[in-house]
Amino acid sequence: MTQGMLRARAITGAPVVVTLALLQTACGSGSPAPSDLSPSDSSTLRDALARRDSFAPATDAALEDSSLEAGSNSDTGNALDGRPFNVSDSPPPPSATECVAGYSWTAGHQWIADSIARFGGVSANGLTLAWTLTTGDVLTADRLSESSDFRPSIGAPPASVGLQTNGRVALDSSGSLLLAIDATGSAFVVWERTPGLSWFLSPSSAFDQMLAPNATPGTTVSEPVFAASGDSFFFLLTLPADSDAGVDATAPAPAPTLYESRRTGTGAWGPGVAVTNPELTSADAAHRRRPTGASSDDRTLFFYDEVGNVERTAWRSDPSSPFAHFEDVPAAPEAAPNAGCSLLYYRGTNPGSGTQGINIAM
Numbered sequence: 001m002t003q004g005m006l007r008a009r010a011i012t013g014a015p016v017v018v019t020l021a022l023l024q025t026a027c028g029s030g031s032p033a034p035s036d037l038s039p040s041d042s043s044t045l046r047d048a049l050a051r052r053d054s055f056a057p058a059t060d061a062a063l064e065d066s067s068l069e070a071g072s073n074s075d076t077g078n079a080l081d082g083r084p085f086n087v088s089d090s091p092p093p094p095s096a097t098e099c100v101a102g103y104s105w106t107a108g109h110q111w112i113a114d115s116i117a118r119f120g121g122v123s124a125n126g127l128t129l130a131w132t133l134t135t136g137d138v139l140t141a142d143r144l145s146e147s148s149d150f151r152p153s154i155g156a157p158p159a160s161v162g163l164q165t166n167g168r169v170a171l172d173s174s175g176s177l178l179l180a181i182d183a184t185g186s187a188f189v190v191w192e193r194t195p196g197l198s199w200f201l202s203p204s205s206a207f208d209q210m211l212a213p214n215a216t217p218g219t220t221v222s223e224p225v226f227a228a229s230g231d232s233f234f235f236l237l238t239l240p241a242d243s244d245a246g247v248d249a250t251a252p253a254p255a256p257t258l259y260e261s262r263r264t265g266t267g268a269w270g271p272g273v274a275v276t277n278p279e280l281t282s283a284d285a286a287h288r289r290r291p292t293g294a295s296s297d298d299r300t301l302f303f304y305d306e307v308g309n310v311e312r313t314a315w316r317s318d319p320s321s322p323f324a325h326f327e328d329v330p331a332a333p334e335a336a337p338n339a340g341c342s343l344l345y346y347r348g349t350n351p352g353s354g355t356q357g358i359n360i361a362m
Contacts, residue, residue, distance in 0.1 A: 099299075109359065116356040120169035120171050122336050127145070131358065132169055140199070157199060161183060167223075168180075170225055173228050175195050190204045206267075207233075220238045227296070228296035229297065231263055232261070233260070234259070237274075239254055253285045256285065256288055286306070289305050289306065304334060311331075311346070332344065343361070
């Protein structure tokens with residue numbers, strides 16, 4: 001495998017208060033059943049963040065510091081104040097807590113990623129973000145704690161095949177694996193790394209079994225999402241249009257179906273299983289209900305409803321049960337929680353500049 005080149009790009013931030021008429025959904029502690037969900041008190045982390053101006057953007061001087069600049073052939077972008085910048089040195093993610101209904105998220109901060117196209121998720125400990133640019137480039141950014149600034153971004157090396165147009169990249173819970181779909185929609189592209197360091201292309205064999213039972217000729221996949229637990233993986237699967245004569249390339253594509261694949265430990269992912277709730281069923285190829293994030297206990301799924309043009313959440317009593325409770329999360333598209341469900345990350349617009357970025361709500 002060839003180590004990918006480091007690509008530095010400054011992320012600027014501004015303490016923008018985003019109006020969240022938002023969020024009838026919340027994350028908190030406790031173990032209520034979906035039918036008995038109730039508001040939760042704010043977490044210690046959320047309170048701590050609210051008491052300090054820790055989301056202030058890095059100064060221009062800091063961003064221009066030579067220790068943060070990297071040329072096209074350098075591998076120094078993981079340096080921070082003269083020492084290795086390794087996310088694994090940071091505290092582990094908080095213990096799994098449940099996302100519950102009835103909490104109103106407070107206004108958040110926006111980190112601006114230039115020309116952002118799709119938000120790709122957050123690591124379980126909240127220290128790594130992933131996204132794609134309108135150019136198709138895949139980027140990630142790291143920080144040392146959930147109350148500190150993100151450092152300049154790192155680009156994943158180009159794949160040997162093209163990526164799915166307007167496709168999202170999925171960041172796993174550890175922040176050390178990225179997954180995208182190739183341009184044909186029939187294969188995975190995978191990158192790996194040591195947390196905080198450069199990305200390199202990696203075989204996709206651990207994911208191939210997910211499609212084996214479902215991959216008739218012409219089947220495509222899209223919208224990959226890792227849960228914060230690391231044990232659940234969601235995606236949309238679209239079967240080919242067919243006729244009596246077989247695949248009909250001129251027929252409209254059928255509506256995609258939401259699938260979930262699970263694994264135990266670090267093994268290969270199992271075959272995907274269709275999620276058949278009506279609330280999670282896509283109307284057609286242009287009106288999908290696509291996954292965007294999932295909680296660390298695998299009981300809450302965040303998804304974007306293209307039928308109603310609104311982010312929503314779905315709850316279930318345990319990972320083997322069907323989803324049974326649904327709520328809107330307005331004004332927070334492509335939302336994904338951290339492991340403690342104390343912060344919600346989503347794609348948003350800076351009301352001042354109109355630039356797309358990644359927002360944080362508490």
